[in-house]
Amino acid sequence: MSDTIIGTFHDALTGETITRELTAEEIAALPEPTEPLDSE
Amino acid sequence: MAIKTFTTGEVLTASDTNTFLANAGLVYVTSTTIGSAVSSVTVSNCFSSTYDNYRILVNGGTASANNNLQMTLNGAATGYYGALIYGLSTGVNPLLAAANNAASWPFMGYHTTGSGIITSIELLGPNLAKQTVIQSVYYNTGGNGTFTGTLDNTTQHTGFTLTPTTGTLTGGTITVYGYRKA
Numbered sequence: 055m056s057d058t059i060i061g062t063f064h065d066a067l068t069g070e071t072i073t074r075e076l077t078a079e080e081i082a083a084l085p086e087p088t089e090p091l092d093s094e
Numbered sequence: 095m096a097i098k099t100f101t102t103g104e105v106l107t108a109s110d111t112n113t114f115l116a117n118a119g120l121v122y123v124t125s126t127t128i129g130s131a132v133s134s135v136t137v138s139n140c141f142s143s144t145y146d147n148y149r150i151l152v153n154g155g156t157a158s159a160n161n162n163l164q165m166t167l168n169g170a171a172t173g174y175y176g177a178l179i180y181g182l183s184t185g186v187n188p189l190l191a192a193a194n195n196a197a198s199w200p201f202m203g204y205h206t207t208g209s210g211i212i213t214s215i216e217l218l219g220p221n222l223a224k225q226t227v228i229q230s231v232y233y234n235t236g237g238n239g240t241f242t243g244t245l246d247n248t249t250q251h252t253g254f255t256l257t258p259t260t261g262t263l264t265g266g267t268i269t270v271y272g273y274r275k276a
Contacts, residue, residue: 059133060129060131060132060133061129061132061133061134061135061136062126062127062128062129062132062134062135062136063135063136063138064124064126064135064136064137064138064268065138065139066123066124066137066138066139066140066253066270067138067139069124071126071127071129073129073130073132076133076134080134083166083171084133084134084257085164085166085196085197085198085200085257086197087161087259087260088161088162088164088200088201088259091162091178091180091189091191091201091234091237
């Protein structure tokens with residue numbers, strides 16, 4: 055079973071902030087990790 | 095209005111107050127607190143025709159790992175370009191890291207288990223029907239620099255998402271300001 059991936063969502067129009075599980079579409083849209091830089 | 099100097103005992107009128115408020119250069123748009131152990135933070139409906147240019151500040155909180163903070167604008171899965179020029183605190187020659195038609199701006203700042211999440215992002219024209227330009231401060235455990243880039247599309251974006259490269263974010267505040275146009 056995979057870990058749940060959650061995100062925070064804030065709507066500037068309503069001022070509402072919620073934290074919820076990401077949908078499959080939202081997970082697919084997350085950017086791929088970048089390579090570590092030389093200094094790290 | 096020109097800068098006005100008030101003197102001791104002088105009455106600060108509603109007119110003066112409203113004029114100063116209306117002439118503020120940097121105007122608060124919205125703010126939110128990052129949730130607990132989240133893999134992304136999305137701020138929607140923060141860009142509009144009211145302002146062309148924005149500043150986004152992120153400060154506080156903590157992260158489960160040290161790594162780069164990435165940023166995307168809504169409605170854009172690709173087309174992110176830019177270059178990070180940075181140097182090490184030990185004085186090594188400047189280094190370069192680039193994004194070439196990437197799926198995000200990859201070096202928007204840094205998230206650490208110790209210092210939390212800190213960045214300052216200047217975003218030019220995200221809601222205009224032309225390329226968006228970005229500049230962000232960057233630091234990591236040994237390097238310091240500036241990322242400058244573009245998003246190559248004509249989409250009128252209304253929001254953004256910040257994503258930790260690895261791990262999760264907890265707490266910290268994101269505040270969005272707009273630059274008054276006139």
